[in-house]
Amino acid sequence: xxxxxxxxxxxxxxxxxxxxxxxxxxxxxxxxxxxxxxxxxxxxxxxxxxxxxxxxxxxxxxxxxxxxxxxxxxxxxxxxxxxxxxxxxxxxxxxxxxxxxxxx
Amino acid sequence: xxxxxxxxxxxxxxxxxxxxxxxxxxxxxxxxxxxxxxxxxxxxxxxxxxxxxxxxxxxxxxxxxxxxxxxxxxxxxxxxxxxxxxxxxxxxxxxxxxxxxxxxxxxxxxxxxxxxxxxxxxxxxxxxxxxxxxxxxxxxxxxxxxxxxxxxxxxxxxxxxxxxxxxxxxxxxxxxxxxxxxxxxxxxxxxxxxxxxxxxxxxxxxxxxxxxxxxxxxxxxxxxxxxxxxxxxxxxxxxxxxxxxxxxxxxxxxxxxxxxxxxxxxxxxxxxxxxxxxxxxxxxxxxxxxxxxxxxxxxxxxxxxxxxxxxxxxxxxxxxxxxxxxxxxxxxxxxxxxxxxxxxxxxxxxxxxxxxxxxxxxxxxxxxxxxxxxxxxxxxxxxxxxxxxxxxxxxxxxxxxxxxxxxxxxxxx
Numbered sequence: 001x002x003x004x005x006x007x008x009x010x011x012x013x014x015x016x017x018x019x020x021x022x023x024x025x026x027x028x029x030x031x032x033x034x035x036x037x038x039x040x041x042x043x044x045x046x047x048x049x050x051x052x053x054x055x056x057x058x059x060x061x062x063x064x065x066x067x068x069x070x071x072x073x074x075x076x077x078x079x080x081x082x083x084x085x086x087x088x089x090x091x092x093x094x095x096x097x098x099x100x101x102x103x104x
Numbered sequence: 105x106x107x108x109x110x111x112x113x114x115x116x117x118x119x120x121x122x123x124x125x126x127x128x129x130x131x132x133x134x135x136x137x138x139x140x141x142x143x144x145x146x147x148x149x150x151x152x153x154x155x156x157x158x159x160x161x162x163x164x165x166x167x168x169x170x171x172x173x174x175x176x177x178x179x180x181x182x183x184x185x186x187x188x189x190x191x192x193x194x195x196x197x198x199x200x201x202x203x204x205x206x207x208x209x210x211x212x213x214x215x216x217x218x219x220x221x222x223x224x225x226x227x228x229x230x231x232x233x234x235x236x237x238x239x240x241x242x243x244x245x246x247x248x249x250x251x252x253x254x255x256x257x258x259x260x261x262x263x264x265x266x267x268x269x270x271x272x273x274x275x276x277x278x279x280x281x282x283x284x285x286x287x288x289x290x291x292x293x294x295x296x297x298x299x300x301x302x303x304x305x306x307x308x309x310x311x312x313x314x315x316x317x318x319x320x321x322x323x324x325x326x327x328x329x330x331x332x333x334x335x336x337x338x339x340x341x342x343x344x345x346x347x348x349x350x351x352x353x354x355x356x357x358x359x360x361x362x363x364x365x366x367x368x369x370x371x372x373x374x375x376x377x378x379x380x381x382x383x384x385x386x387x388x389x390x391x392x393x394x395x396x397x398x399x400x401x402x403x404x405x406x407x408x409x410x411x412x413x414x415x416x417x418x419x420x421x422x423x424x425x426x427x428x429x430x431x432x433x434x435x436x437x438x439x440x441x442x443x444x445x446x447x448x449x450x451x452x453x454x455x456x457x458x459x460x461x462x463x464x465x466x467x468x469x470x471x472x473x474x475x476x477x478x479x480x481x482x483x484x485x486x487x488x489x490x491x492x493x494x495x496x497x498x499x500x501x502x503x504x505x506x507x508x509x510x511x512x513x514x515x516x517x
Contacts, residue, residue, distance in 0.1 A: 029173065032177070
Protein backbone atom coordinates (compact mmCIF):
# COMPACT_ATOMS: atom_id res chain seq x y z
CA UNK A 1 0.00 0.00 0.00
CA UNK A 2 1.39 3.46 -0.89
CA UNK A 3 2.78 5.48 1.98
CA UNK A 4 2.08 9.20 2.07
CA UNK A 5 3.90 11.53 4.45
CA UNK A 6 1.77 14.37 5.80
CA UNK A 7 3.58 17.38 7.22
CA UNK A 8 1.11 18.88 9.67
CA UNK A 9 0.52 22.55 10.57
CA UNK A 10 2.63 22.10 13.75
CA UNK A 11 5.49 20.76 11.55
CA UNK A 12 5.23 17.19 12.82
CA UNK A 13 5.23 14.42 10.21
CA UNK A 14 2.85 11.48 9.95
CA UNK A 15 3.42 8.58 7.59
CA UNK A 16 0.21 6.84 6.58
CA UNK A 17 -0.64 3.92 4.38
CA UNK A 18 -3.33 5.13 2.00
CA UNK A 19 -5.04 2.51 -0.18
CA UNK A 20 -4.80 3.11 -3.93
CA UNK A 21 -7.96 4.71 -5.26
CA UNK A 22 -8.46 6.76 -2.12
CA UNK A 23 -7.53 10.40 -1.98
CA UNK A 24 -4.92 12.15 0.14
CA UNK A 25 -7.86 13.88 1.85
CA UNK A 26 -9.51 10.56 2.72
CA UNK A 27 -6.28 9.24 4.19
CA UNK A 28 -6.05 12.24 6.48
CA UNK A 29 -9.70 12.22 7.55
CA UNK A 30 -9.66 8.48 8.16
CA UNK A 31 -6.77 8.92 10.57
CA UNK A 32 -8.13 12.12 12.16
CA UNK A 33 -5.10 14.22 11.28
CA UNK A 34 -5.48 17.94 11.96
CA UNK A 35 -5.63 20.60 9.24
CA UNK A 36 -7.68 18.92 6.53
CA UNK A 37 -11.34 19.62 7.29
CA UNK A 38 -13.00 18.51 4.05
CA UNK A 39 -16.36 20.11 4.79
CA UNK A 40 -17.89 19.12 1.49
CA UNK A 41 -16.73 15.52 1.73
CA UNK A 42 -14.60 15.60 -1.40
CA UNK A 43 -16.78 17.47 -3.87
CA UNK A 44 -14.19 20.09 -4.84
CA UNK A 45 -16.50 22.70 -3.35
CA UNK A 46 -15.06 23.99 -0.13
CA UNK A 47 -11.25 24.28 -0.43
CA UNK A 48 -10.84 23.14 3.20
CA UNK A 49 -8.37 20.43 2.19
CA UNK A 50 -5.64 22.72 0.85
CA UNK A 51 -2.20 21.07 0.75
CA UNK A 52 1.16 21.70 -0.87
CA UNK A 53 2.56 18.82 -2.88
CA UNK A 54 6.36 18.78 -2.93
CA UNK A 55 7.45 19.72 -6.46
CA UNK A 56 9.31 16.40 -6.79
CA UNK A 57 5.98 14.57 -6.34
CA UNK A 58 3.74 16.77 -8.48
CA UNK A 59 3.89 14.22 -11.32
CA UNK A 60 2.52 11.49 -9.06
CA UNK A 61 -0.97 12.96 -9.21
CA UNK A 62 -3.33 13.88 -12.02
CA UNK A 63 -3.17 17.60 -12.89
CA UNK A 64 -5.69 19.98 -11.36
CA UNK A 65 -8.85 20.57 -13.37
CA UNK A 66 -10.19 24.11 -13.93
CA UNK A 67 -12.49 23.96 -10.90
CA UNK A 68 -9.73 22.96 -8.53
CA UNK A 69 -7.28 25.47 -10.00
CA UNK A 70 -9.83 28.27 -9.58
CA UNK A 71 -10.57 27.27 -5.97
CA UNK A 72 -6.93 27.18 -4.89
CA UNK A 73 -5.91 30.31 -6.78
CA UNK A 74 -7.36 32.55 -4.07
CA UNK A 75 -7.02 30.18 -1.11
CA UNK A 76 -5.04 31.58 1.82
CA UNK A 77 -1.36 30.84 1.33
CA UNK A 78 -1.79 29.62 -2.26
CA UNK A 79 1.36 28.95 -4.29
CA UNK A 80 2.52 26.86 -7.23
CA UNK A 81 2.50 23.67 -5.14
CA UNK A 82 -1.09 24.20 -3.93
CA UNK A 83 -3.59 21.40 -4.50
CA UNK A 84 -6.86 20.23 -3.00
CA UNK A 85 -6.25 16.92 -1.27
CA UNK A 86 -9.70 15.62 -2.25
CA UNK A 87 -8.56 15.63 -5.88
CA UNK A 88 -5.29 13.76 -5.22
CA UNK A 89 -6.11 10.15 -5.94
CA UNK A 90 -3.42 7.84 -4.62
CA UNK A 91 -1.82 5.36 -7.01
CA UNK A 92 1.35 3.25 -6.70
CA UNK A 93 3.18 6.18 -8.33
CA UNK A 94 2.39 8.27 -5.22
CA UNK A 95 4.17 5.85 -2.86
CA UNK A 96 6.54 7.99 -0.81
CA UNK A 97 4.93 11.33 -1.69
CA UNK A 98 5.17 14.20 0.76
CA UNK A 99 2.39 16.71 1.23
CA UNK A 100 2.32 19.70 3.55
CA UNK A 101 -1.06 20.48 5.06
CA UNK A 102 -1.94 24.19 4.76
CA UNK A 103 -2.98 25.97 7.92
CA UNK A 104 -6.69 26.17 7.10
CA UNK B 105 -4.27 7.21 18.47
CA UNK B 106 -3.40 10.29 20.44
CA UNK B 107 -0.30 10.68 22.55
CA UNK B 108 -1.61 13.34 24.85
CA UNK B 109 -4.01 12.32 27.56
CA UNK B 110 -5.70 15.51 28.63
CA UNK B 111 -8.81 14.60 30.57
CA UNK B 112 -7.82 10.99 31.17
CA UNK B 113 -6.83 11.34 34.81
CA UNK B 114 -10.10 12.97 35.72
CA UNK B 115 -12.09 11.05 33.07
CA UNK B 116 -13.75 14.23 31.86
CA UNK B 117 -17.03 13.36 30.23
CA UNK B 118 -18.38 15.02 27.09
CA UNK B 119 -21.91 14.21 26.02
CA UNK B 120 -23.01 15.29 22.55
CA UNK B 121 -26.74 15.22 21.84
CA UNK B 122 -27.17 14.88 18.10
CA UNK B 123 -25.25 12.71 15.65
CA UNK B 124 -25.36 14.97 12.61
CA UNK B 125 -22.56 16.78 10.81
CA UNK B 126 -21.95 19.12 13.75
CA UNK B 127 -21.95 16.47 16.49
CA UNK B 128 -19.88 13.99 14.50
CA UNK B 129 -17.32 16.63 13.58
CA UNK B 130 -17.01 17.83 17.17
CA UNK B 131 -16.33 14.32 18.48
CA UNK B 132 -13.54 13.85 15.93
CA UNK B 133 -12.06 17.30 16.62
CA UNK B 134 -11.93 16.63 20.36
CA UNK B 135 -9.80 13.53 19.81
CA UNK B 136 -7.75 15.38 17.20
CA UNK B 137 -7.02 18.03 19.83
CA UNK B 138 -5.86 15.44 22.33
CA UNK B 139 -8.96 15.07 24.51
CA UNK B 140 -8.50 11.85 26.47
CA UNK B 141 -11.79 11.71 28.37
CA UNK B 142 -15.04 9.98 27.51
CA UNK B 143 -17.03 11.06 24.47
CA UNK B 144 -20.60 9.83 24.07
CA UNK B 145 -22.77 10.90 21.15
CA UNK B 146 -26.53 10.36 21.26
CA UNK B 147 -28.32 10.07 17.93
CA UNK B 148 -32.05 9.85 17.46
CA UNK B 149 -31.60 8.36 13.99
CA UNK B 150 -30.27 4.82 13.74
CA UNK B 151 -27.36 5.99 11.57
CA UNK B 152 -23.85 7.19 12.20
CA UNK B 153 -23.26 10.76 10.95
CA UNK B 154 -23.59 11.22 7.19
CA UNK B 155 -23.40 14.05 4.69
CA UNK B 156 -26.85 15.59 4.25
CA UNK B 157 -26.30 17.78 1.16
CA UNK B 158 -26.26 14.76 -1.20
CA UNK B 159 -29.72 13.70 0.05
CA UNK B 160 -31.41 16.03 -2.42
CA UNK B 161 -29.79 14.05 -5.24
CA UNK B 162 -30.03 10.63 -3.62
CA UNK B 163 -33.41 9.74 -5.03
CA UNK B 164 -32.37 10.27 -8.63
CA UNK B 165 -29.15 8.37 -8.98
CA UNK B 166 -29.43 6.08 -5.97
CA UNK B 167 -25.91 6.84 -4.83
CA UNK B 168 -25.04 5.17 -1.54
CA UNK B 169 -24.97 7.04 1.73
CA UNK B 170 -21.93 9.22 2.12
CA UNK B 171 -20.75 8.69 5.69
CA UNK B 172 -19.08 11.56 7.46
CA UNK B 173 -16.39 9.14 8.65
CA UNK B 174 -15.76 5.51 8.00
CA UNK B 175 -17.92 3.49 10.44
CA UNK B 176 -14.78 1.88 11.99
CA UNK B 177 -13.37 5.33 12.68
CA UNK B 178 -15.35 5.98 15.84
CA UNK B 179 -14.39 2.75 17.61
CA UNK B 180 -10.73 3.40 16.80
CA UNK B 181 -11.06 6.91 18.19
CA UNK B 182 -12.92 5.66 21.28
CA UNK B 183 -16.01 7.69 20.48
CA UNK B 184 -19.18 6.00 21.72
CA UNK B 185 -22.45 6.32 19.84
CA UNK B 186 -25.81 5.58 21.39
CA UNK B 187 -28.00 5.51 18.30
CA UNK B 188 -31.78 5.37 18.16
CA UNK B 189 -31.85 6.98 21.58
CA UNK B 190 -33.63 10.17 22.38
CA UNK B 191 -32.43 12.42 25.16
CA UNK B 192 -35.61 13.64 26.82
CA UNK B 193 -34.38 15.98 29.54
CA UNK B 194 -31.41 17.73 31.11
CA UNK B 195 -30.70 18.25 34.77
CA UNK B 196 -28.38 21.22 34.86
CA UNK B 197 -27.89 21.15 38.62
CA UNK B 198 -26.81 17.51 38.66
CA UNK B 199 -25.21 17.72 35.20
CA UNK B 200 -26.99 14.73 33.77
CA UNK B 201 -29.07 13.91 30.73
CA UNK B 202 -31.94 11.43 30.76
CA UNK B 203 -32.88 9.24 27.80
CA UNK B 204 -36.27 7.96 26.73
CA UNK B 205 -35.32 4.63 28.29
CA UNK B 206 -34.95 6.35 31.65
CA UNK B 207 -31.15 6.05 31.83
CA UNK B 208 -29.21 8.92 33.31
CA UNK B 209 -25.80 9.93 31.97
CA UNK B 210 -23.53 12.41 33.76
CA UNK B 211 -21.50 15.02 31.90
CA UNK B 212 -18.83 17.61 32.52
CA UNK B 213 -19.46 19.27 29.16
CA UNK B 214 -22.75 18.91 27.34
CA UNK B 215 -23.02 19.83 23.66
CA UNK B 216 -26.45 20.25 22.09
CA UNK B 217 -26.30 19.51 18.36
CA UNK B 218 -29.93 18.58 17.86
CA UNK B 219 -30.35 20.26 14.48
CA UNK B 220 -33.64 21.36 13.00
CA UNK B 221 -36.83 19.72 11.85
CA UNK B 222 -38.70 20.55 8.63
CA UNK B 223 -41.48 23.07 9.07
CA UNK B 224 -44.84 21.48 8.34
CA UNK B 225 -47.89 23.27 6.98
CA UNK B 226 -51.12 22.83 8.85
CA UNK B 227 -53.13 22.38 5.70
CA UNK B 228 -56.17 20.28 4.99
CA UNK B 229 -54.72 17.08 3.52
CA UNK B 230 -51.28 17.67 5.00
CA UNK B 231 -51.21 14.09 6.31
CA UNK B 232 -51.94 12.38 2.97
CA UNK B 233 -49.56 9.78 1.59
CA UNK B 234 -47.13 11.33 -0.85
CA UNK B 235 -46.68 14.51 1.20
CA UNK B 236 -42.99 14.55 2.04
CA UNK B 237 -40.22 16.53 3.64
CA UNK B 238 -36.47 16.18 3.19
CA UNK B 239 -34.13 16.30 6.12
CA UNK B 240 -32.76 12.84 6.75
CA UNK B 241 -31.89 9.59 5.04
CA UNK B 242 -35.30 8.06 5.64
CA UNK B 243 -36.95 11.11 4.06
CA UNK B 244 -34.67 10.76 1.04
CA UNK B 245 -35.61 7.10 0.68
CA UNK B 246 -39.32 7.98 0.83
CA UNK B 247 -38.84 10.76 -1.70
CA UNK B 248 -37.00 8.39 -3.99
CA UNK B 249 -39.74 5.79 -3.95
CA UNK B 250 -42.53 8.38 -4.19
CA UNK B 251 -41.28 10.05 -7.31
CA UNK B 252 -42.03 8.45 -10.62
CA UNK B 253 -41.66 9.87 -14.09
CA UNK B 254 -45.38 9.58 -14.83
CA UNK B 255 -46.58 11.86 -12.05
CA UNK B 256 -45.78 15.47 -11.26
CA UNK B 257 -43.92 16.61 -8.17
CA UNK B 258 -45.27 19.76 -6.54
CA UNK B 259 -42.70 21.52 -4.41
CA UNK B 260 -44.13 23.93 -1.87
CA UNK B 261 -41.44 26.50 -1.13
CA UNK B 262 -38.78 27.79 -3.51
CA UNK B 263 -35.80 27.67 -1.17
CA UNK B 264 -32.52 25.84 -1.67
CA UNK B 265 -33.80 22.39 -0.66
CA UNK B 266 -36.82 22.75 -2.95
CA UNK B 267 -34.74 23.90 -5.90
CA UNK B 268 -32.10 21.20 -5.41
CA UNK B 269 -34.81 18.55 -5.45
CA UNK B 270 -36.42 20.27 -8.45
CA UNK B 271 -33.18 20.05 -10.41
CA UNK B 272 -32.62 16.41 -9.51
CA UNK B 273 -36.20 15.52 -10.44
CA UNK B 274 -36.01 17.42 -13.73
CA UNK B 275 -32.78 15.59 -14.53
CA UNK B 276 -34.72 12.35 -14.48
CA UNK B 277 -37.58 13.82 -16.49
CA UNK B 278 -40.14 14.29 -13.72
CA UNK B 279 -42.59 17.16 -14.18
CA UNK B 280 -41.90 19.70 -11.44
CA UNK B 281 -43.97 22.66 -10.23
CA UNK B 282 -42.48 24.97 -7.61
CA UNK B 283 -45.06 26.94 -5.62
CA UNK B 284 -43.71 29.96 -3.77
CA UNK B 285 -45.67 32.18 -1.39
CA UNK B 286 -43.36 35.16 -1.84
CA UNK B 287 -42.94 37.29 -4.96
CA UNK B 288 -39.72 35.45 -5.82
CA UNK B 289 -37.98 32.15 -5.16
CA UNK B 290 -35.06 32.20 -2.66
CA UNK B 291 -36.66 35.34 -1.19
CA UNK B 292 -35.27 34.73 2.29
CA UNK B 293 -31.82 33.51 1.33
CA UNK B 294 -30.60 35.18 -1.85
CA UNK B 295 -30.54 38.59 -3.52
CA UNK B 296 -33.26 39.65 -5.90
CA UNK B 297 -30.76 39.48 -8.76
CA UNK B 298 -29.87 35.85 -8.00
CA UNK B 299 -33.56 34.95 -7.65
CA UNK B 300 -34.21 36.36 -11.12
CA UNK B 301 -31.32 34.46 -12.65
CA UNK B 302 -32.22 31.17 -10.94
CA UNK B 303 -35.87 31.53 -11.96
CA UNK B 304 -34.93 31.73 -15.60
CA UNK B 305 -32.30 28.98 -15.37
CA UNK B 306 -34.84 26.62 -13.80
CA UNK B 307 -37.57 27.55 -16.29
CA UNK B 308 -35.16 26.94 -19.19
CA UNK B 309 -34.74 23.41 -17.85
CA UNK B 310 -38.45 22.79 -17.63
CA UNK B 311 -39.24 23.53 -13.99
CA UNK B 312 -42.53 25.40 -13.63
CA UNK B 313 -42.25 28.19 -11.08
CA UNK B 314 -45.25 30.02 -9.70
CA UNK B 315 -44.79 32.85 -7.20
CA UNK B 316 -47.25 34.80 -5.00
CA UNK B 317 -49.15 31.56 -4.55
CA UNK B 318 -51.41 30.87 -1.58
CA UNK B 319 -51.99 27.19 -0.83
CA UNK B 320 -55.49 26.32 0.39
CA UNK B 321 -54.97 22.60 0.90
CA UNK B 322 -54.09 19.24 -0.58
CA UNK B 323 -56.63 16.95 -2.19
CA UNK B 324 -56.32 13.20 -1.91
CA UNK B 325 -57.71 10.10 -3.49
CA UNK B 326 -57.68 6.79 -1.59
CA UNK B 327 -55.46 8.41 0.99
CA UNK B 328 -52.81 9.67 -1.43
CA UNK B 329 -52.26 13.22 -2.58
CA UNK B 330 -53.47 13.96 -6.13
CA UNK B 331 -53.55 17.76 -6.25
CA UNK B 332 -52.52 20.99 -4.56
CA UNK B 333 -55.47 23.33 -4.12
CA UNK B 334 -54.71 27.03 -4.41
CA UNK B 335 -56.56 29.87 -2.72
CA UNK B 336 -57.83 31.15 -6.08
CA UNK B 337 -59.76 27.89 -6.48
CA UNK B 338 -57.46 26.32 -9.07
CA UNK B 339 -55.70 22.98 -8.66
CA UNK B 340 -52.34 21.60 -9.60
CA UNK B 341 -52.37 17.87 -10.25
CA UNK B 342 -49.46 15.94 -8.77
CA UNK B 343 -48.54 12.52 -7.44
CA UNK B 344 -46.32 13.80 -4.64
CA UNK B 345 -45.69 16.98 -2.71
CA UNK B 346 -42.44 18.08 -1.13
CA UNK B 347 -42.70 20.63 1.66
CA UNK B 348 -39.62 22.84 1.48
CA UNK B 349 -40.70 25.71 3.70
CA UNK B 350 -37.79 25.90 6.08
CA UNK B 351 -36.79 24.19 9.28
CA UNK B 352 -37.44 24.81 12.95
CA UNK B 353 -34.57 24.52 15.45
CA UNK B 354 -34.95 21.55 17.78
CA UNK B 355 -34.41 23.59 20.93
CA UNK B 356 -36.94 21.89 23.25
CA UNK B 357 -34.30 20.34 25.55
CA UNK B 358 -32.59 23.70 25.99
CA UNK B 359 -35.81 25.60 26.42
CA UNK B 360 -37.16 23.24 29.07
CA UNK B 361 -33.85 23.42 30.91
CA UNK B 362 -34.10 27.20 31.01
CA UNK B 363 -31.28 28.04 28.59
CA UNK B 364 -31.57 31.29 26.69
CA UNK B 365 -33.38 30.57 23.42
CA UNK B 366 -34.96 32.75 20.76
CA UNK B 367 -35.94 30.68 17.74
CA UNK B 368 -32.71 28.77 18.27
CA UNK B 369 -30.38 28.28 21.20
CA UNK B 370 -28.48 31.52 21.70
CA UNK B 371 -24.71 30.96 21.64
CA UNK B 372 -21.64 33.17 21.60
CA UNK B 373 -18.64 32.93 19.28
CA UNK B 374 -17.19 30.14 21.41
CA UNK B 375 -20.39 28.02 21.11
CA UNK B 376 -21.33 28.70 24.74
CA UNK B 377 -24.96 28.85 25.84
CA UNK B 378 -26.18 30.71 28.91
CA UNK B 379 -24.97 27.74 31.02
CA UNK B 380 -21.14 27.52 31.12
CA UNK B 381 -21.22 23.70 31.12
CA UNK B 382 -23.45 23.52 28.05
CA UNK B 383 -22.45 24.32 24.47
CA UNK B 384 -24.60 24.25 21.36
CA UNK B 385 -23.59 23.93 17.70
CA UNK B 386 -25.14 23.59 14.26
CA UNK B 387 -28.62 24.23 12.92
CA UNK B 388 -30.20 24.43 16.39
CA UNK B 389 -28.29 27.60 17.26
CA UNK B 390 -28.70 31.30 16.73
CA UNK B 391 -25.18 32.66 16.59
CA UNK B 392 -23.15 35.84 16.12
CA UNK B 393 -22.02 36.43 12.54
CA UNK B 394 -18.96 38.58 11.80
CA UNK B 395 -19.85 41.91 10.22
CA UNK B 396 -23.52 41.80 11.24
CA UNK B 397 -25.48 42.81 14.32
CA UNK B 398 -27.19 40.41 16.68
CA UNK B 399 -27.57 36.66 16.19
CA UNK B 400 -28.56 34.62 13.15
CA UNK B 401 -29.41 31.07 12.22
CA UNK B 402 -27.09 30.00 9.43
CA UNK B 403 -28.13 26.39 8.73
CA UNK B 404 -25.11 25.39 6.69
CA UNK B 405 -22.34 22.81 6.82
CA UNK B 406 -19.56 25.43 7.04
CA UNK B 407 -21.30 27.04 10.02
CA UNK B 408 -21.79 23.67 11.73
CA UNK B 409 -18.11 22.82 11.23
CA UNK B 410 -16.97 26.24 12.42
CA UNK B 411 -19.07 25.89 15.57
CA UNK B 412 -17.76 22.35 16.13
CA UNK B 413 -14.26 23.88 16.09
CA UNK B 414 -15.39 26.58 18.51
CA UNK B 415 -16.87 24.00 20.89
CA UNK B 416 -13.77 21.82 20.68
CA UNK B 417 -11.53 24.81 21.49
CA UNK B 418 -13.76 25.76 24.43
CA UNK B 419 -13.70 22.24 25.87
CA UNK B 420 -9.96 21.83 25.25
CA UNK B 421 -9.25 25.28 26.69
CA UNK B 422 -7.26 26.44 23.66
CA UNK B 423 -7.58 29.77 21.77
CA UNK B 424 -10.41 30.13 19.26
CA UNK B 425 -9.61 30.35 15.55
CA UNK B 426 -10.56 33.57 13.74
CA UNK B 427 -14.25 33.74 12.78
CA UNK B 428 -15.18 33.01 9.16
CA UNK B 429 -17.33 34.93 6.75
CA UNK B 430 -20.42 32.71 6.49
CA UNK B 431 -20.79 30.76 3.28
CA UNK B 432 -22.57 27.77 1.80
CA UNK B 433 -23.00 25.93 -1.44
CA UNK B 434 -25.88 24.47 -3.40
CA UNK B 435 -25.68 22.22 -6.45
CA UNK B 436 -28.52 22.62 -8.96
CA UNK B 437 -28.42 21.05 -12.42
CA UNK B 438 -24.90 21.72 -13.68
CA UNK B 439 -24.54 24.80 -11.51
CA UNK B 440 -22.28 24.85 -8.49
CA UNK B 441 -23.56 27.79 -6.48
CA UNK B 442 -21.35 29.19 -3.76
CA UNK B 443 -22.48 32.10 -1.68
CA UNK B 444 -20.46 34.02 0.91
CA UNK B 445 -21.32 36.90 3.21
CA UNK B 446 -24.63 38.58 3.99
CA UNK B 447 -25.96 41.13 1.51
CA UNK B 448 -25.76 44.50 3.33
CA UNK B 449 -28.73 46.86 3.25
CA UNK B 450 -28.63 49.51 0.52
CA UNK B 451 -25.87 47.71 -1.35
CA UNK B 452 -25.47 47.59 -5.10
CA UNK B 453 -24.95 44.47 -7.19
CA UNK B 454 -22.37 44.06 -9.93
CA UNK B 455 -22.67 41.12 -12.29
CA UNK B 456 -19.58 39.44 -13.71
CA UNK B 457 -19.93 36.76 -16.35
CA UNK B 458 -23.00 35.64 -18.28
CA UNK B 459 -25.87 33.89 -16.46
CA UNK B 460 -26.93 32.24 -19.73
CA UNK B 461 -23.70 30.23 -19.66
CA UNK B 462 -24.25 29.21 -16.03
CA UNK B 463 -20.99 30.90 -15.17
CA UNK B 464 -21.44 34.17 -13.31
CA UNK B 465 -20.94 36.00 -10.03
CA UNK B 466 -22.92 38.73 -8.34
CA UNK B 467 -20.84 41.02 -6.15
CA UNK B 468 -22.78 43.02 -3.57
CA UNK B 469 -21.01 46.14 -2.43
CA UNK B 470 -21.50 49.49 -0.77
CA UNK B 471 -18.96 52.32 -0.79
CA UNK B 472 -16.52 50.10 -2.67
CA UNK B 473 -16.50 47.29 -0.09
CA UNK B 474 -18.04 43.86 -0.65
CA UNK B 475 -20.57 42.38 1.76
CA UNK B 476 -21.52 39.30 -0.25
CA UNK B 477 -20.74 37.30 -3.37
CA UNK B 478 -23.18 34.91 -5.04
CA UNK B 479 -21.41 32.78 -7.62
CA UNK B 480 -22.16 29.95 -10.00
CA UNK B 481 -19.45 27.80 -11.58
CA UNK B 482 -17.02 30.59 -10.67
CA UNK B 483 -14.78 29.26 -7.95
CA UNK B 484 -12.15 31.96 -8.36
CA UNK B 485 -14.74 34.75 -8.07
CA UNK B 486 -16.14 33.06 -4.98
CA UNK B 487 -12.77 32.57 -3.28
CA UNK B 488 -11.56 36.07 -4.17
CA UNK B 489 -14.87 37.60 -3.09
CA UNK B 490 -14.79 35.78 0.23
CA UNK B 491 -11.27 36.99 0.82
CA UNK B 492 -12.16 40.61 -0.05
CA UNK B 493 -15.18 40.44 2.28
CA UNK B 494 -13.02 39.09 5.11
CA UNK B 495 -10.41 41.80 4.74
CA UNK B 496 -12.86 44.57 3.75
CA UNK B 497 -10.64 45.13 0.73
CA UNK B 498 -11.56 48.23 -1.32
CA UNK B 499 -12.62 47.15 -4.82
CA UNK B 500 -13.52 48.83 -8.11
CA UNK B 501 -17.01 47.59 -9.09
CA UNK B 502 -16.69 48.64 -12.73
CA UNK B 503 -13.62 46.48 -13.13
CA UNK B 504 -15.36 43.52 -11.49
CA UNK B 505 -18.10 43.82 -14.11
CA UNK B 506 -15.56 43.10 -16.85
CA UNK B 507 -14.84 39.38 -16.82
CA UNK B 508 -11.68 40.03 -18.86
CA UNK B 509 -10.17 42.05 -16.02
CA UNK B 510 -8.24 39.86 -13.60
CA UNK B 511 -9.79 39.65 -10.14
CA UNK B 512 -6.53 40.88 -8.65
CA UNK B 513 -6.79 44.03 -10.76
CA UNK B 514 -10.21 44.78 -9.28
CA UNK B 515 -8.61 45.60 -5.95
CA UNK B 516 -7.80 49.25 -5.13
CA UNK B 517 -4.56 48.78 -3.24
